[in-house]
Amino acid sequence: xxxxxxxxxxxxxxxxxxxxxxxxxxxxxxxxxxxxxxxxxxxxxxxxxxxxxxxxxxxxxxxxxxxxxxxxxxxxxxxxxxxxxxxxxxxxxxx
Amino acid sequence: xxxxxxxxxxxxxxxxxxxxxxxxxxxxxxxxxxxxxxxxxxxxxxxxxxxxxxxxxxxxxxxxxxxxxxxxxxxxxxxxxxxxxxxxxxxxxxxxxxxxxxxxxxxxxxxxxxxxxxxxxxxxxxxxxxxxxxxxxxxxxxxxxxxxxxxxxxx
Amino acid sequence: xxxxxxxxxxxxxxxxxxxxxxxxxxxxxxxxxxxxxxxxxxxxxxxxxxxxxxxxxxxxxxxxxxxxxxxxxxxxxxxxxxxxxxxxxxxxxxxxxxxxxxxxxxxxxxxxxxxxxxxxxxxxxxxxxxxxxxxxxxxxxxxxxxxxxxxxxxxxxxxxxxxxxxxxxxxxxxxxxxxxxxxxxxxxxxxxxxxxxxxxxxxxxxxxxxxxxxxxxxxxxxxxxxxxxxxxxxxxxxxxxxxxxxxxxxxxxxxxxxxxxxxxxxxxxxxxxxxxxxxxxxxxxxxxxxxxxxxxxxxxxxxxxxxxxxxxxxxxxxxxxxxxxxxxxxxxxxxxxxxxxxxxxxxxxxxxx
Numbered sequence: 054x055x056x057x058x059x060x061x062x063x064x065x066x067x068x069x070x071x072x073x074x075x076x077x078x079x080x081x082x083x084x085x086x087x088x089x090x091x092x093x094x095x096x097x098x099x100x101x102x103x104x105x106x107x108x109x110x111x112x113x114x115x116x117x118x119x120x121x122x123x124x125x126x127x128x129x130x131x132x133x134x135x136x137x138x139x140x141x142x143x144x145x146x147x148x
Numbered sequence: 149x150x151x152x153x154x155x156x157x158x159x160x161x162x163x164x165x166x167x168x169x170x171x172x173x174x175x176x177x178x179x180x181x182x183x184x185x186x187x188x189x190x191x192x193x194x195x196x197x198x199x200x201x202x203x204x205x206x207x208x209x210x211x212x213x214x215x216x217x218x219x220x221x222x223x224x225x226x227x228x229x230x231x232x233x234x235x236x237x238x239x240x241x242x243x244x245x246x247x248x249x250x251x252x253x254x255x256x257x258x259x260x261x262x263x264x265x266x267x268x269x270x271x272x273x274x275x276x277x278x279x280x281x282x283x284x285x286x287x288x289x290x291x292x293x294x295x296x297x298x299x300x301x302x303x
Numbered sequence: 304x305x306x307x308x309x310x311x312x313x314x315x316x317x318x319x320x321x322x323x324x325x326x327x328x329x330x331x332x333x334x335x336x337x338x339x340x341x342x343x344x345x346x347x348x349x350x351x352x353x354x355x356x357x358x359x360x361x362x363x364x365x366x367x368x369x370x371x372x373x374x375x376x377x378x379x380x381x382x383x384x385x386x387x388x389x390x391x392x393x394x395x396x397x398x399x400x401x402x403x404x405x406x407x408x409x410x411x412x413x414x415x416x417x418x419x420x421x422x423x424x425x426x427x428x429x430x431x432x433x434x435x436x437x438x439x440x441x442x443x444x445x446x447x448x449x450x451x452x453x454x455x456x457x458x459x460x461x462x463x464x465x466x467x468x469x470x471x472x473x474x475x476x477x478x479x480x481x482x483x484x485x486x487x488x489x490x491x492x493x494x495x496x497x498x499x500x501x502x503x504x505x506x507x508x509x510x511x512x513x514x515x516x517x518x519x520x521x522x523x524x525x526x527x528x529x530x531x532x533x534x535x536x537x538x539x540x541x542x543x544x545x546x547x548x549x550x551x552x553x554x555x556x557x558x559x560x561x562x563x564x565x566x567x568x569x570x571x572x573x574x575x576x577x578x579x580x581x582x583x584x585x586x587x588x589x590x591x592x593x594x595x596x597x598x599x600x601x602x603x604x605x606x607x608x609x610x611x612x613x614x615x616x617x618x619x620x621x622x623x624x625x626x627x628x629x630x631x632x633x634x635x636x637x638x639x640x641x642x643x644x645x646x647x648x649x650x651x652x653x654x655x656x
Contacts, residue, residue: 198440201440201447210480
């Protein structure tokens with residue numbers, strides 16, 4: 054039960070960060086925090102059902118590593134174009 | 149009373165708060181590294197040793213170093229000033245989510261599995277039941293590798 | 304003297320003696336546990352510092368020998384106290400923090416590099432029974448710790464507020480990510496053969512035949528990637544002294560600089576000890592021959608031989624360029640690592656091993 058509460062608190066911290074910060078890298082950091090909270094939950098439930106939970110946590114780790122690799126590549130590209138990684142500047146599709 | 153849980157849990161919450169609130173990007177990433185370490189410690193504390201070490205190996209060794217590399221090449225830029233509407237909105241929605249989570253989680257009555265599922269069991273599951281997912285994840289990694297090279301390639 | 308061969312008995316004799324002392328004086332068991340932990344910590348810390356003093360001297364003597372010089376000769380007979388004098392000099396130096404530096408991170412960086420380097424000694428198996436923790440996931444533990452140590456270098460490069468150190472740190476981060484992949488791939492063959500990540504059981508499995516016989520390609524990959532992972536020449540780009548002044552530790556002086564030095568040599572010994580444990584039979588003697596020396600002597604002998612090879616690299620190959628470094632890892636070492644895994648799998652399924 055404690056683990057579930059902890060993971061809920063961490064997830065909410067991550068959500069607050071993702072919604073309130075404007076810098077792209079900070080938003081990515083917040084998303085990582087949320088993914089880790091989810092992983093904690095999955096691993097905790099694996100203690101009660103079967104080890105599948107750990108495998109899902111493993112997949113979450115791999116997927117979030119891929120997410121960071123792709124996201125940082127996009128931010129680096131944006132930095133080359135605009136000289137800063139501010140999410141308010143990403144409005145090319147606005148028309 | 150699980151001392152390891154309380155110490156590591158406090159560390160995780162404190163470092164997560166630091167990571168989203170620090171102004172300097174590198175310091176925020178270092179706080180994130182501490183957060184990943186404490187989550188790894190929590191995994192080990194709940195006797196998922198394999199998951200804990202993989203967490204430290206991939207997050208601290210890969211993700212954090214990648215973050216630092218990008219910050220070094222693009223400069224330790226001051227994060228954009230966020231206005232109070234965004235902050236209020238973020239605070240409200242995260243509080244609402246927290247309340248919803250607490251309300252939704254009923255005290256459950258599963259019994260803890262007797263035997264710890266070791267690395268052998270995880271390996272067996274990965275190679276039998278979850279084989280397709282495993283392959284798809286490896287394909288995903290390949291796609292990300294090629295995709296990020298294509299994105300950053302100079303003409 | 305026999306106890307040196309049968310170290311398991313040696314450990315149990317010492318433990319029983321200490322337990323007896325506790326019984327007679329009425330000391331609780333938890334105090335005994337605490338004393339043992341402190342003793343192990345002191346032993347490891349002492350080994351790391353003495354080993355560093357010895358290795359620095361050995362490095363200078365070996366390089367002098369390869370270049371047909373004498374090396375340090377003034378302090379003590381044949382110059383053997385040169386590094387002690389250097390250490391005393393380093394301790395007296397003023398601790399300088401640059402104005403531009405990020406003070407907190409500048410202070411933390413040497414610690415982040417040094418502490419994981421020492422923690423890795425916990426799972427090294429020196430001799431039968433002499434092993435602080437016999438961890439089931441020992442290999443993974445060492446890998447995870449080496450991943451943490453990298454951050455220390457990168458942070459040192461960033462926090463000094465100097466362009467040279469920044470370049471050193473950025474190079475280090477790229478290098479570490481690239482070379483961790485072939486390093487891990489080179490293990491996998493061994494893990495497939497043995498089915499365990501415990502360093503003790505890996506050594507026990509090599510009683511009759513060393514794994515280098517089955518995995519020659521893996522050994523070469525490990526040596527090259529390990530060399531890059533511990534920043535040794537020809538892969539010492541983060542501190543390339545002819546390009547970047549002194550690389551990531553340009554702005555460090557005194558004890559903090561000494562901590563970087565200690566961490567680097569501690570990592571070097573870990574790399575050599577891991578190579579010996581995985582490929583050269585650990586504390587086993589030469590297969591087929593009787594055990595002529597105590598196991599711990601075998602272990603140290605082989606480890607220092609690997610360290611000698613790593614030092615040999617330094618004076619044989621010129622330093623590589625950054626693009627060559629990355630290309631070498633991704634275009635040559637990583638495919639070779641996958642090839643090694645494929646060959647091992649085929650050989651196991653055909654029953655040749």
